[in-house]
Amino acid sequence: MKAALFREHGGAEKILYEDYRDPTIGAGEALIRVRACALNQVDMLLLDGRFPPPEGLPHVNGCEVTGTVEATGAGVTGLARGQRVIIFPGFACGRCEYCLLGERTVCVRYGYLGAHKDGGYAELVQAPAANVLPLPEAIGFEAGAAVPLAMLTSWHALVAQAELRPGQTVLVQAAGSGVGSAAIQIARLCGARVITTVGSDDKVEFAKALGAEHVVNYRTQDFVEETKKWTGKRGVDVVVEHIGGDTFERSVYALTRLGKLVTIGSHDTHWGRLDLRHVYSKNLRILGTNLGSIVELKTVLDHVVRGQLRPVVDRAFPLKDARAAVQHVLDRKNKGKVLLVS
Ligand SMILES: [Zn+2]
Structure with a gap:
């Protein structure tokens, strides 16, 4: 697949659009074809090294993703190939003291899509199926990508x-x-x-x-x-x-x-x-505060469907122009979210 990744820390000039390994999926996981991915300030911290990616470099940023289901691993139910989806970007272990308390966003093994694993500045992304939710028909891929983080x-x-x-x-x-x-x-x-x-x-x-x-x-x-x-x-x-x-x-x-x-x-x-x-x-x-819950994400999506909340999209760049998109955010020119689309 193509991805916009970085091999060294620095500014937008470090973003490279190139061929990259396809994500693999195992049991309980889903492969998503990315249609839109929003840029975030945390991406900039990952890029410049203030928050170095825990898995090391090269790294693919991108924590807010909408797309379609490309494939699912063993044991995954409720997701059909081609289905429109949105990814809940936080990963929790489900077993630690805080997960058991119901406070999954402070899980001791908490991780983010696009931070603790490769994210959505790419044609394909992998995520646990439990994090993949249907994207309501009334919400476009671009608007949806402005929601999850x-x-x-x-x-x-x-x-x-x-x-x-x-x-x-x-x-x-x-x-x-x-x-x-x-x-x-x-x-x-x-x-x-x-x-x-x-x-x-x-x-x-x-x-x-x-x-x-x-x-x-x-x-x-x-x-x-x-x-x-x-x-x-x-x-x-x-x-x-x-x-x-x-x-x-x-x-x-x-x-x-x-x-x-x-x-x-x-x-x-x-x-x-x-x-x-x-x-x-x-x-x-x-x-x-750190992110929110899947239930809260569904609540926010309901409000978007009803027109009570409006995801604000500044501009969408093609994935291949990720470097320009990152520069646009670093220059603080945006009013609302900047997206990569493919
Ligand atoms: Zn946990």
Whole structure:
């Protein structure tokens, strides 16, 4: 098969489109012909070596995949050749203490498609059949590929972790990102009010169209000050944070008392300072979150079918142009998800 892989860490120039070994499948596994694969910030960490692929190089990125069933291994039922499917990207052992507790996203052997094994920047990808779900007819391959990581993570962060309620206020960092564009919509669906940040003025209207009430250009405005102004000095109930560093530290200052910060990524840096006085004196909660469950993915897909959530696709590149697609994301030109299609 053809794949867009990398043999060395670095920037987009390290992405090579070439022949690569076909994935093999064993019992309980499925081979999927990739129709669309979304790019993610975690792909960039894998590529530049900040999060080196655990299985080593060469490596194929790509954790959000839709496609059709090409073949299934022994013992697989319920999947037919040619069937339209979406892959749930998290793998859990099902046997450790946390899996048995029902908390599979913190499995001690947890892994991601496209991180702990080769992913969807390819014509074919292998996955456990248990992770392969039917893609509803009403959802196109491209829209579907924007759901399994970005929308699911934002859903779990706001609904399960932050327990967002109607009337609350939310600061969503980076409206132009996949998680940001999803989080704005999900917060609105919950009946909350949203303030968000963008890195360029051309994204302001985009963020408002998703449902943000107030949009801050973080390059020219202070988002903490703007949040305080927008909430009448109070601060927001919830922050969705996925940048790290200074953005993480300052996001805490944007919270009101009893506020919750949900950290769902570290796309600039893995490190962030915390002024503990704010945390204990205001009874703040700092919540980590990682993906979500298969049931939650089905719930999100139902909302997409009903038109209550809209996967936001910025642009689709042919698989052979993966290098240009990666550069597009690294340049932060995207409004929503960037895809590879084949
Ligand atoms: Zn486990």
